[in-house]
Amino acid sequence: MLLYNSLTRQKDTFKTAEPGKVKMYTCGPTVYHYAHIGNLRTYIMEDVLEKYLTYSGNEVLRIMNITDVGHLTSDGDTGDDKMLKGAKREHKTVMEIAEYYTNAFFEDCRKLNIKKPECVQPATGCIDDFIRVILSLLEKGYAYEAGGNVYFDTSKLEHYYRFHDFREEDLEVGVREGVESDENKRSKADFVLWFTKSKFDDQELKWDSPWGVGYPGWHIECSCISMKYAGETLDLHCGGIDNVFPHHTNEIAQSEAYLGHEWCPQWFHVLHLNTNSGKMSKSKGEFLTVSLLEEKGYSPMAYRFFCLQSHYRKSLVFTWENLDNAQAAYNKLLARIAPLTQTADTASEEETANLLKAYTEAMDNDLNTAQAVTVLYDILKADASAASKLAAIADIDKTLSLNLIENAKALTQNDTAQDIPEEVLALVEERRNARKEKDFARADAIRDQITALGWTIRETRQGTEITKI
Ligand code: AMP
Ligand code: ZN
Numbered sequence: 072m073l074l075y076n077s078l079t080r081q082k083d084t085f086k087t088a089e090p091g092k093v094k095m096y097t098c099g100p101t102v103y104h105y106a107h108i109g110n111l112r113t114y115i116m117e118d119v120l121e122k123y124l125t126y127s128g129n130e131v132l133r134i135m136n137i138t139d140v141g142h143l144t145s146d147g148d149t150g151d152d153k154m155l156k157g158a159k160r161e162h163k164t165v166m167e168i169a170e171y172y173t174n175a176f177f178e179d180c181r182k183l184n185i186k187k188p189e190c191v192q193p194a195t196g197c198i199d200d201f202i203r204v205i206l207s208l209l210e211k212g213y214a215y216e217a218g219g220n221v222y223f224d225t226s227k228l229e230h231y232y233r234f235h236d237f238r239e240e241d242l243e244v245g246v247r248e249g250v251e252s253d254e255n256k257r258s259k260a261d262f263v264l265w266f267t268k269s270k271f272d273d274q275e276l277k278w279d280s281p282w283g284v285g286y287p288g289w290h291i292e293c294s295c296i297s298m299k300y301a302g303e304t305l306d307l308h309c310g311g312i313d314n315v316f317p318h319h320t321n322e323i324a325q326s327e328a329y330l331g332h333e334w335c336p337q338w339f340h341v342l343h344l345n346t347n348s349g350k351m352s353k354s355k356g357e358f359l360t361v362s363l364l365e366e367k368g369y370s371p372m373a374y375r376f377f378c379l380q381s382h383y384r385k386s387l388v389f390t391w392e393n394l395d396n397a398q399a400a401y402n403k404l405l406a407r408i409a410p411l412t413q414t415a416d417t418a419s420e421e422e423t424a425n426l427l428k429a430y431t432e433a434m435d436n437d438l439n440t441a442q443a444v445t446v447l448y449d450i451l452k453a454d455a456s457a458a459s460k461l462a463a464i465a466d467i468d469k470t471l472s473l474n475l476i477e478n479a480k481a482l483t484q485n486d487t488a489q490d491i492p493e494e495v496l497a498l499v500e501e502r503r504n505a506r507k508e509k510d511f512a513r514a515d516a517i518r519d520q521i522t523a524l525g526w527t528i529r530e531t532r533q534g535t536e537i538t539k540i
Contacts, residue, residue, distance in 0.1 A: 072127065072435045075384060077234050077315060077338040082437050085124075085337060087306040093124050093131045094301040096335070097188065098293055098310040098318070101138040102172035103157030106179055107358040108374060108389065109344035109351035113311040115375055116341045116383040116438070118185040120309065122470040123434050133188035136296045139169035139195050140276050141266075141289040155274060165275045169193065179361045182371040184472035190300045194292040198278045201287040201295050204329050205264045213328040218255035219268030221282055223325055225260040233323050234315045234338070262321050263288040290321035298326070305335035312340045342386040344378075351389070359389065367391075368506065368530035372473055373398035379440040379471055395507055401473070407451050408479035411461045418462035422455045426463035434470070443471065491537050495526050499535055502528075 073082040087093050097117050100106055106114075124131050142153045157168045177187060205221055208214040213227050225231045252259070267285035277284045297305055310319060319338065326334040344351055351358060361371055377397035381387045429449060433442035450463050461476070468475045502517040521528055522540070529536045 072123075073437050074337065074339065075437050076336075077340050078336070083337065085307070087129070088304055091129055093129045093307060094305050095121060095124075095131055095133045095307045095309065096293070096297045096301065096305050097133065097135050097308075098314055099135040099137045099191070100172075100176050101142045101153050102169045102176060103142075103153040104172060105358075105360045105362075106176050107351050107360060108364070109359075110311070111179060111183060111185075111361065111374075112344040112378050112387065113309075113341040114180060114185050115183060115378045116440075117309045117339070118472070119379070119440060119470055120307075120339060120438055121186065121188075122472065123438065126466075126470050127431075132190070132301065134190040134192070134297060134300045135188040136292050137169070137173055137191060137193040138289060138292060139165070139173075139193050141194065141287050141292065152274065154276075158275065166195075169195075182361055182365075183375050184372075184474065186472075192296045192299070194287065194296070195276060197292070197295055197299060198287065200299055201265070201291050202280050204291065204295050204298075204325070205287075206281065207329055208264065208325060211328065213325070214264055215257065216282060217257070219283060220255060220263055220285075221265040222256055222261045223264055223321065223328075224257065225262075225324060226258055228324055228328065231260060231320065231324055232316075233320055260317075262290060262317060264291050264325070290318055291325060293318070294322050294326040294329070297322075298330075303330055303332070303334075307337045307339060308335045309339040309341075312342050315340060341383045344387050344389055346389055364394070368535075369394055369398055370401075372478070373401045375471075376401040376404075376444075376473055379473070380444055382437075382439060382441050384437070391509070392507070404447065405475065405479045405482055408461075408464060408475055409482045411457045411464070412476060412480045412483060414457040414461060416456060416458040418458040419456065422459035423462040423466070426450050426453060426455060426459060427466060430463075430467050440471070443467065447475075491526070492524070495521055495524055495537065498524075499528060499537060503535070 072085045074085045075081070076083040097114075100110060121131050121133050139154060154165045154168060157172070158165045161168060163171075173193070179185075180187060205214060208223065209216075209221065212224075214221055214223050216222075253263075265280060265282055265285055265287055267280070267283040274286060277286055297308075308319065308322075323334060346359075361374070364371065364374055373394065374397070377394055378387070380397065380400075430443055430446045433439040433446055436442070447464060447467065450460050450467075453460065465476050498517050498521050502514050502521070505511075505513040505517060518528060521537075525540050527538055527540055529538070
C-alpha cells in the first residue's frame with residue numbers, strides 16, 4: 072500500500088517493523104467540549120485507515136490518548152488551560168468535564184461507526200510515566216529547568232523541524248497578539264515538559280514531582296502513552312494537519328532524544344474541514360456537532376459518506392448544501408443496493424474478487440476513498456450477478472462502514488411508497504426544499520398540513536419516513 076508520509080513528503084510503501092503487525096498511534100481529543108465535525112473528519116479517516124490495514128491482513132494495535140490535562144489554548148504553551156476553561160464555563164470540576172466529554176466523544180464515534188481503539192489512555196493516568204521520561208531527558212542534557220518549569224532544549228537537536236524547513240525567525244511559537252512570550256525559554260522553539268509555575272494558580276489538577284507540584288505539558292503525553300503500549304517504536308502516527316507543528320514535531324524531538332533512535336517512520340495527516348468563513352474551532356464557542364446534524368434531520372452516515380467522498384489530503388469545505396447532496400447521494404445509493412439484498416443466490420468468489428480489484432487499487436493508492444466510492448457505483452453497473460455484487464459491496468463496507476447492506480435491507484422492509492398519496496409526497500418534497508433554504512417555520516407548517524391529511528413524517532438515517540397515522 073502506498074501512503075503519503077509527511078516526513079518524507081512523498082507517497083511511501085507502507086511497511087511495518089514486524090510483518091503483518093501495525094502499531095498505530097492516533098492523537099486523541101482534548102475533552103473540554105464536544106468534538107466538532109472537523110475533529111471527527113480526522114477520526115473518520117483514521118478509522119478507515121485502521122480498518123483497511125486490518126482488511127489487508129494486518130493485526131492493528133491502535134492507541135489513543137485522551138487529553139485531560141496540559142493542553143493550553145495556544146499549542147505553543149501559552150494561553151489558558153483548555154480543561155480549566157471548560158470547567159469554569161460549566162461550573163464543574165475538571166474531572167467531571169473530562170468524563171462527560173470523553174463519553175460524548177465516544178458516543179459521536181459510535182454514531183459515525185468509528186471503532187473505539189484497543190488502547191484508550193487518559194493523560195492523567197500516566198503522570199509517573201511522564202515524570203520518568205522528563206527525568207531522563209534532564210539527565211541526558213535535553214531539558215533544563217527555568218523559572219520553576221522544565222523545558223525541552225531544542226538547540227540540542229541537529230534537526231528539530233522534521234516536517235518542514237522552517238526558518239527560526241518565522242516561528243513565533245507562543246508569541247501571538249495578546250499573549251505574552253515565555254521569558255524562561257532559552258529559545259522560542261523550546262517547549263514545556265512540566266509546569267510548576269504558570270499563571271493558573273487555580274489549576275485543579277496538580278501532582279507532586281521532583282520539580283515541585285505541577286502538571287505535564289501536552290506534547291509529552293503522546294510520546295509516553297505511545298511508548299507505554301507500543302514500546303520503543305511505532306509503525307504509524309496519525310493526526311489532523313494542525314498537529315504537524317508544534318505537537319508532532321515536539322513528540323518526535325522528545326521521543327527520539329529519550330530513546331536514542333528513530334521512533335516512527337510514517338506520519339499520516341488529515342487535512343482540515345473548513346466552513347466558508349474559515350477553520351472550524353471548538354474554542355470559538357459556536358460549532359457543528361453530530362447532534363446538531365441529527366437535530367436538523369441528517370443521518371451521521373450521510374456525514375461519514377460526505378467525508379469519504381473526498382481524499383483525506385484535500386481540505387474539505389462544509390456547507391449545508393454539500394451535506395444535503397451527500398445525504399441525497401447516500402439515500403440513492405441505498406435505493407440502488409436495496410434490490411440486490413433480495414437475492415437468494417450465492418456469490419461467485421471469482422466474480423466478487425474481480426469486482427473488488429478496482430477497490431483495492433484505489434485504497435492502496437494513498438487511501439483514495441473518493442475513488443472507492445466511485446467503485447461502488449461501478450459495481451452496481453457491472454455485468455455480474457446480484458449475489459456477487461452484494462458480496463463485493465459488503466466487503467468494501469467492512470472498511471467504509473456506511474451500513475450499506477443493513478440500511479438498504481431496511482429500505483425494502485418499509486417500502487410503502489406506492490400507498491402514499493401524491494399530495495402528501497408533494498408536501499414532503501416542498502418541506503425538504505423549505506429545510507434546505509433553512510425556512511424552518513415553513514417546514515413546520517408543511518408538517519402540520521401533512522398531519523392534517525393523516526400522515527406523519529420522521530427523519531431517519533435513510534431519509535424521510537412517511538407513515539399513516
Ligand atoms: P483536539 O480535540 O483539539 O485536540 O483535536 C482533535 C483532533 O482533531 C486532532 O487530531 C486535530 O488535528 C483534529 N482537528 C482539529 N480541527 C480540525 C478540523 N477543522 N478538521 C479536521 N481535523 C481537525
Ligand atoms: Zn498527540
